[in-house]
Amino acid sequence: MDIVNIVSLGIIGFITGSVYLTGSKSKQAKAFFSSGKIQGSVQFIQPSDSTNVTIQVNLTGFEPNTSHGFHIHEKPVKPGDSCDQAGPHFDPHGSPHGGPQNTPLTRHVGDLGNILADANGNVQVKFSDFYINLFGSDSIIGKTIVIHESQDDLKTIESSGKRIACAKISDFHN
Numbered sequence: 001m002d003i004v005n006i007v008s009l010g011i012i013g014f015i016t017g018s019v020y021l022t023g024s025k026s027k028q029a030k031a032f033f034s035s036g037k038i039q040g041s042v043q044f045i046q047p048s049d050s051t052n053v054t055i056q057v058n059l060t061g062f063e064p065n066t067s068h069g070f071h072i073h074e075k076p077v078k079p080g081d082s083c084d085q086a087g088p089h090f091d092p093h094g095s096p097h098g099g100p101q102n103t104p105l106t107r108h109v110g111d112l113g114n115i116l117a118d119a120n121g122n123v124q125v126k127f128s129d130f131y132i133n134l135f136g137s138d139s140i141i142g143k144t145i146v147i148h149e150s151q152d153d154l155k156t157i158e159s160s161g162k163r164i165a166c167a168k169i170s171d172f173h174n
Ligand SMILES: [Cu+2]
Pocket: 069, 070, 071, 072, 073, 089, 146, 147, 148, 160
């Protein structure tokens, strides 16, 4: 092997290594609910751009034993904004409304289904989603989580009813 080949192999190795390290960097994002009756946070963790996102919900202030539509909507809100300012469901691919179990392109990216409040009106749940992302142009960072008054039937947007709480999703570092 001549020196040119050794040098180019070294460069290729360096580039591959850098891409791998960049691609494997974990990302986190968080939305804080602090202005209304519903309080707490929703945290998103994604170990790399090719893995599912884990969602940790810690919220209080719901009516006991109720189910609420839980979506990512496309526009950012500031504290004090009306949740109507969050715009429609985050839908970068022009898909119909659905639920988290649907296959790609048969649901909005923002369709995370429902959260269930326990007998004390708390939601403490951890789940993962294959479709949302913290990386790239379809990232949910800068979008808004909206919680609705009613249960999402996972077929029609209207089933979820009024928007009762919302919070912007921001980059988060421990
Ligand atoms: Cu919604």
